[in-house]
Amino acid sequence: MALEIHPSSTRLTGDNRGKGGTPGKRRLKAEAGAGDKPPLTLFFALPKNKVSCLFVATPSGTIVAASSTPSPPPPRRRVDFLVFTLLAALALAAYAxxxxxxxxxxxxxAILENPTxxxxxxxxxxxxxxxxxxxxRPIANLSLALNHAVSGEAVWSYHTLNLLIHLLAACTLYAVLRRTLASPRLAARFGGAARPLAATIAALWLLHPVQTEAVTYVCQRTESLAGLWILLALYAFIRATTSAQPVRWHALTVGAALAGVxxxxxxxxxxxxxxxxxxxFVASSLAAAWRARRGLHLALFATWLPLLALVATTGWNRGGTAGFDVTVAPTAYWxxxxxxxxxxxxxxxxxxPLVFDHGTFWGSVRAAAPYAALIVPLLGLTLHGLWRGTAAGFLGAWCLLILAPTSLVPGTIQMIVEHRLYLPLAALLTLLVTGAYAALGRRSLFVWPAVALALGGLTLARNATYRSAQTLWEDTVARAPANARARYNLGLVYSAAGRPADAVAQGEAALRLADPRSYxxxxxxxxxxxxxDLMQLGxxxxxxxxxxxxxRLRPDYALAHLNLARALSAERRFAAAVPHYEAALTLAETRVxxxxxxxxxxxxxxxxxxxxxxxxxxxxQAPRSVPAYxxxxYLLLSAHRPAAAAAAFRRALELDPADAAARRGAALATGER
Structure with missing residues (x-):
């Protein structure tokens, strides 16, 4: 006879004893019935998770049916490999x-002037x-040192590693989402589409143009690499909750957390x-989660101690740019x-538009009110979802927790920074894609490939602005014309390109627009x-x-002393220039x-x-410098010391026999002598 049991009408019970109490086998009983029909009872003996025999019992008797091991599972690893390959191809196409x-x-x-x-x-x-x-941030710094060991100051290896980090993060996000959507808590709604949903979200996240600032801007690897460590820790934690040997997964979780710190x-x-x-997604409450994995959670919270030690090395305020002891009141930033x-x-x-640098601005209650009217209800919904233990509540918390350090700790430079959205974007895209699936079913999956391609096109276009410092800062000034810092940096680019008039225009605009609180x-x-720049124009x-x-603003500013000394010398005000030259001697790199x-x-x-x-x-200091000799x-000639002058010119000619100044000086010294 043939028998088919549906999960909706089947109850499994059993224990860990086989026939005769033999250890290592599980004896399960499945009862299936419908309506007023008598139930059928099946006993499974499952050594090492394989069916070795099957007994079907009915009220009229027992039918023994032979059975074999179940069919092998579908090639899911091959599907995952294809997903990873597709993500790699998309990443390379978008960031080539x-x-x-x-x-x-x-x-x-962070790179060119970093001696470490x-x-x-x-x-x-x-x-x-x-x-x-x-x-x-020693781990981020170490990653840059590895790049420097490979290619010095050639940019290709830095960009290669940045893209690899982004790709690994996307693959890890896929793995996290696939397991979460197929977990007992969500399987009934999303389990059948866990892989396509996870692949869709990972691809959208990978290709979203807002990610360019964390991928193409080299030193913002700090954001993408920290995001990778967080995702790896989350994946290891998920594996630990289902593993028969969770200790190694616990170690990987804590290790990734320390790397993130x-x-x-x-x-x-x-x-x-x-x-x-x-x-x-695992326990039924916070108390149950704590009881089940208290040691792991304590170890994770203990990673805050080395984080505090690292923050202390920055002076607790990142050199005066972020902290509660900077020049800006916390409320002005909040x-x-x-x-x-x-x-x-x-x-x-x-x-x-995407903006590389939004600049400095300050809020007021009146200016913040329209935005708060949107944000406060969303915050309330997140807290309500957390109270009820919903997946949406967790995703909202994911977003808020990642943004909390930069949203709560006052900063003096930038108030809106788009690379901060790197990891929160994953939570928000997950909410969007799974919400569409819950509403429309599998039909929603056919829309996202077109969206992903559109996002990839925008990423390609955005990456084009990074082809030079000039195109990047010109784009920034065009999109944020009131940004004094962007205009200052564009002026630097124009100065290096030999365009002093354009540099002056940007510098004057920067002074005019500079915010008084950060000025x-x-x-x-x-x-x-x-x-x-004005000197270059005469x-x-x-x-x-x-x-x-x-x-006057900074009396110990050695570079300004040097520039002022040169300007005064150009005006033949040498006596006034001397003290500024003396003050500029602290510039070790140009002391000679x-x-x-x-x-x-x-x-x-x-x-x-x-x-x-x-x-x-x-x-x-420079014994091989011809101009120094x-x-x-010539100074010795002016002091009427021709013999010493001749020795100096002779040494110059030894270093460069063709030097015209040394030849003339040697002739003068010989003639005087």
């Missing part, structure tokens, strides 16, 4: 043009203190996030965040930069005025050049003995 994108913005300090990336790799575990992107401060959200996941959160929500469904920290740099008196303003100029200024000011002393110091020789 980024491997030559130059370093921009904070890359200069050079030398032994262990040095990278001690990143520079202060407010650099890598400060207090060493990458970026958003990892502070991971312990409560995993506890909420446990409560929502009032900007309703607008920021609303902007993030809009970008999910309408990712245009004090950056004004000296704005005035110094504008003075430099407008020396205006340049001097800006240099002097820069020094500064001291050479100081020697000449002292000579022009009639202070020949001091000029000779500095010229001799330059020769000592020439300068010393």
């Amino acid at each position: 043009g980024t491997f030559s994108a130059p370093f921009v913005g904070d890359d200069e300090g 990336l050079r030398g032994p790799l262990w040095r990278a575990l001690l990143p520079p203190p202060g407010g650099l992107t890598t400060s207090g 060493g990458t970026k401060e958003i990892a502070v959200a991971l312990p409560p996030l995993l506890l909420l996941y446990d409560r929502t 009032l900007t965040q309703p607008q920021a959160l609303t902007h993030y929500l809009r970008l999910i469904v309408w990712p245009h 004090a920290a950056k004004a000296h740099a704005l005035h110094n930069k504008l003075g430099f 407008r020396t008196p205006e340049a001097i005025a800006h240099y002097e303003t820069a020094l 050049a500064v001291e050479s100029e100081l020697a000449l200024a002292l000579f022009q000011a009639g202070r020949l003995p001091e000029a000779l002393a500095h010229a001799q110091a330059v020769v000592t 020439c300068n010393l020789g």
Whole structure:
């Protein structure tokens, strides 16, 4: 006889004893019935999860039916491999043009001027203190050191690793979603489509153009790498809850959490996030989750201790750019965040325009009210969902917990930063895609491939703006014309390109637009930069005025001292230039050049003995510098010391026999002698 049992009408009971109590087998009884028909009872003996025999019993007797092991499961690993391959192809297609994108913005300090990336790799575990992107983030700094070991300052390896991190994060997100959607809590609604839903969400997340700032902007790897660690910790935790040997998965969970702590401060959200996941999808309550996995959750919360130690290395305020002891009142910053959160929500469904740097702005109760009218109800819905233990509540908490560090800790530079949406985007896309599936069923799945392709096209277009620093900052100024910092950076680009008039226009606009609350920290740099550009245009008196303003704002600003000394020398005000040259000697990277100029200024000011002393110091510091020996020789001639001058010129000619200045000086010295 044939017998078919449906899950909806079947009850399984059993114990861990086989026939005669034989250990290692499970004896299960399945009762199936419908209406007033007598039930059929099936006994399964399951050694090592395989059916070895099947007995079918009915009220009229027992029928023994032979059985074999069940059919092998479908090739699900092959499906997963195909998904990973598809994600890799999509990632490469969307980011193929980024491997030559130059370093921009904070890359200069985090990579080009970061001494810990050079030398032994262990040095990278001690990143520079202060407010650099890598400060207090040793794992992120180590990843950049690995790139530097591979390609130096060539950008291709940095972009390759950034894209690989993004791809691995997308694959991990797929694995997390596939297992969660097929979990007992959600299987009835989503289990049959767990793979296509997870693949859809991962592809949308991978291709969304808002991710470009965390992928193409090299030093913002801190965001994507921290996101990868959080996802890996979540995946390991999920595996631990279903594993017969969870210890190794627990170790991987805590290890990923520690790596996240060493990458970026958003990892502070991971312990409560995993506890909420446990409560929502595994245990029946927070108390049950805590009882079942108290040790694991305690270990996760203990990762906050090394996080505090790392934050301390930044001065607790990331060099004065973020913290509760910066120049900005917390409420002034908090009032900007309703607008920021609303902007993030809009970008999910309408990712245009994207802005590299939104600039500094401050909120007020009146300005924040319209945005708060949207955000506060959503916050309430999230709390209600958490209270009821719903999946939607968990997704809302995921988003809020990841954004909490940057939304609650006051900052002085940027109030809206689009790369902060990197990991929250996954939660919001999950809510969107699963919501559509719950409403429309499998029909909704046919819409998303077109959406993914559209997002990929937008990502390609957005990545084109990173092809040079000029295109990026011009795009930023066009989209945020009131952004003083963007105009300052565009002015730097124009200066490097030999366009001083355009640089002056941007510098004057930056000074005009600079926000008073953040102006004090950056004004000296704005005035110094504008003075430099004015000098290139020959407008020396205006340049001097800006240099002097820069020094009034920051008297120890060595670069402004050097620029002012050069401007005064150009005006033949050598006596006034000398003290500024002396102040600029603290610039170690240009000390030889500064001291050479100081020697000449002292000579022009009639202070020949001091000029000779500095010229001799330059020769000592740069013993193979032909100009240094020439300068010393001419000063010695002026001091009527032809023999010493001839020795200096002779040494210059030994270094470069064709040097015209040395030849002329040697002839003069010989003639005098």
